[in-house]
Amino acid sequence: MLQFGLRGVSGAEFFSSIHMMTKAFEYEQKMLRQMQKFLNNNQQKLDFLKDTLRDFESERNEAREWGPAYFDSPVNKYLLNKRLTVDWQRVENLMETSTGEKPLKRLQELRIGKGELEGALDGILRLQFVYRLKAKDLANGILDGVNYGTQLNSEHCVDIARLALRDQHPRLAHSWLLEANERLTSGEKSLELKPQILAMLVQAKAELGDLRGMNETYQELLQIQPASEEHRRNYESFLLAQGDKVSLNESQIIEEHGPIPKEDEVVTPFQAFCLTCSxxxxxxxxxxxxxxxxxxxxxxxxxxxxxxxxxxxxxxxxxxxxxxxxxxxxxxxxxxxxxxxxxxxxxxxxxxxxxxxxxxxxxxxxxxxxxxxxxxxxxxxxxxxxxxxxxxxxxxxxxxxxxxxxxxxxxxxxxxxxxxxxxxxxxxxxxxxxxxxxxxxxxxxxxxxxxxxxxxxxxxxxxxxxxxxxxxxxxxxxxxxxxxxxxxxxxxxxxxxxxxxxxxxxxxxCEYWDDSLVTKSMIMESLKKEKALKAASDSQAI
Missing domain, CATH: 2.60.120.620 (q2cbj1_9rhob like domain)
Known part of the structure; x- marks a missing residue:
């Protein structure tokens, strides 16, 4: 059985119902409103601090222009002391205050759980497996020949591949990792994703028996960064699992989907389900x-x-x-x-x-x-x-x-x-x-x-x-x-x-026979044969 496995507000689950997904969309609107409240509250705080800063700098610039004579005035002395005590204390208190705490708390309450993301990724993998879709098409927003215009980036592809590997679907993971690699762009994010892609490709190729590809990918990973303890241990365990006959020259073409079973081939009920659906x-x-x-x-x-x-x-x-x-x-x-x-x-x-x-x-x-x-x-x-x-x-x-x-x-x-x-x-x-x-x-x-x-x-x-x-x-x-x-x-x-x-x-x-053991068509066929045999016997007797 192919296992594809989001708790949200008040324990609700969204991904398992399109009707509930429309509610999730409404929740997002509420989250945007809370975010706007948070920004407004903090903008007021920032505006006050900017005005205060401008006033303080203006007072200091005026004092520099006057020089020592500035402090001849008792009023100026008073203003400086006030700034250093009451005004700066007010500024300090305002900077320490968590402005927007209420909308932030509400935002945290509205945010759905990580399980929702996994549920959505499960759905994508299920569609890919059952309908034998290509990762490249899915990443381009093409679902069974229909273009919905939504593109996935490299990070999205890595997320899907990681779940596929976890749930032991290396073919699907391999296809998503290749797509993730193709979609990498220059930048800091790319430097972070590239080692992750290569490390998972090592695992996928090993599980699919492409030892040459596994080794080449591992060597490419080493050129980017020193092997971590986890990567080295995984690589050695892959080699150990192959036994004494291991050959790093063995290469295997990895198809995104397994071959379609032949007509007379025995399949599992789930395979039959997928083949009928597709x-x-x-x-x-x-x-x-x-x-x-x-x-x-x-x-x-x-x-x-x-x-x-x-x-x-x-x-x-x-x-x-x-x-x-x-x-x-x-x-x-x-x-x-x-x-x-x-x-x-x-x-x-x-x-x-x-x-x-x-x-x-x-x-x-x-x-x-x-x-x-x-x-x-x-x-x-x-x-x-x-x-x-x-x-x-x-x-x-x-x-x-x-x-x-x-x-x-x-x-x-x-x-x-x-x-x-x-x-x-x-x-x-x-x-x-x-x-x-x-x-x-x-x-x-x-x-x-x-x-x-x-x-x-x-x-x-x-x-x-x-x-x-x-x-x-x-x-x-x-x-x-x-x-x-x-x-x-x-x-x-x-x-x-x-x-x-x-x-x-x-x-x-009920029928006159146990139709769970024999069907009416089988009985009729048997009677038909008996009738034919009797007719043949009668003709021979004549």
Whole structure:
């Protein structure tokens, strides 16, 4: 699993939600106002000191012109003593006073934590890895072919590379370090960054097996500055790790991204997720041949008047895409309902739920009774799916952040998870089905990837995806593994309706066979072969 891991005001987190990032932008405006107050307070202080300095110098210049006769006047004696006592004391007190302390304190309160920066950098690395983007393009503000006009400097590239190395992604780190080196400009900052770039390049090249490049880079580093104890120790440890067969003449071309796996090659679920999100994996034409689209009229009499527009995405397991099944007025009501109720999304594990880099989003759960519009949506979902919504879970709303994603997962619960007490209302059964509403369009990325099926559903506002999570036998369907692809650009809002098993026996009855072990298509194929064999046997008998 590729791990990509900001606490701000009052413990809020901004990077994991575009909605929250807009609030962070508002916080920046407040910070600018506090900074202006600080400057104004200190400007008044400086203006007073300048005026006082000018008066004191004027008095001294006048005294020089008069010479010793200046002190013949008792008034002048008084003024000099006053300056040396009361006036200079006032100046001293003013210079010691921390002018602007209140706005400074407020500025410190508003400033977001370092974790926000790491969260943003994580998002950039995630986009680069999943969509196989080039560091050079990202540094030039080009995201998957679209130029957003924002340039990164050498220091920015070093920050990204440092995080990539820390999280053990040397290929990505190597590409960012090369870009950082190219973007170096003359100046004091360059003298500071160059050794950092070379030291990290030594580490990246060593981890990638380019020993010749590692040695050459290390020698270049030595020409700039004497090797620090840390650099020397790292270099020697790299050599030691190679054993007796180490050869500093061994060179290796370092590609920014690893090779794309072949069709028959075994891959991890996360690799499958990335390949589906990036479009390198997709169904073959013959797998799409029997899929249809049309109007749904069968599940409710109301649909005779206003049928749903439905597109088949997959037959087994069944996945459907409903078009235009939620309205802008409902979306506006939902966003108002969740405006101040978003929190970092959690991932349900075997024994607990916790915040994880597997999921970067802000979520909100609202009961169906929270607003009339939620009741309306549930009635519509019941008609769409022909399932009982009585025991459905609370409505979940999510907004994804910088490179926001939700790694590959299943919506159904593992039995161990149910037994551990993590699942609410276990008596309602497992999640038989999911309906995922898209409440916004997404400019780039942000699709829903079904990794086993190699299918990518791109977000389209007002539409909803429906699929069964369980076999008809009640066993979790491994083929429904899916994930939310990282967002390249835009803001993604979704609404989840998780429907439980209780009350569905008359809506989705069991098959005559255990469909978790054998599918209907396999049975039909077997019957077809038996029929063909019987026909052949009968013809031979004749």
């Amino acid at each position: 479009g390198h994996w997709e169904p073959k034409p013959h797998e799409l041949r029997d899929l249809r689209c049309g109007y749904l009229t069968e599940t409710h009499p109301f649909l005779w008047i206003a049928p749903f527009k439905v597109e088949e995405l997959n037959h087994d397991p069944l996945i459907l895409l409903f078009h235009d099944v939620i309205y802008q007025s409902e979306i506006d009501a939902i966003k108002e309902l969740t405006r101040n109720n978003l929190n970092r999304g959690q991932v349900t594990g075997l024994n607990s739920s916790s915040v994880s880099n597997v999921r970067t989003s802000q979520t909100s759960f609202r009961p169906v009774t929270a607003h009339k519009v939620l009741e309306t949506i549930d009635k519509r979902v019941g008609i769409m799916t022909d399932l009982n919504m009585k025991y459905a879970e609370d409505h979940q709303f999510s907004n994804y952040g910088i490179g926001g994603h939700y790694g590959e997962h299943y919506d159904w619960f593992n039995q161990i998870t149910i037994d551990s007490g993590v699942v609410s209302n276990p008596e309602h059964g497992n999640r038989i089905a999911t309906v995922l509403f898209y409440l916004s369009d997404v400019t780039q990325g942000g699709g829903t990837a079904f990794t086993y099926l190699k299918k990518l559903v791109k977000p389209k506002k007002y539409s909803a995806v429906f699929w069964y999570n369980l076999h008809a036998s009640g066993v979790g369907d491994l083929r429904t593994q899916h994930g939310a692809c990282p967002i390249i650009a835009g803001s993604k809002w979704v609404q989840n309706r998780w429907i439980r098993e209780l009350g569905q026996s008359d809506r989705r009855p």
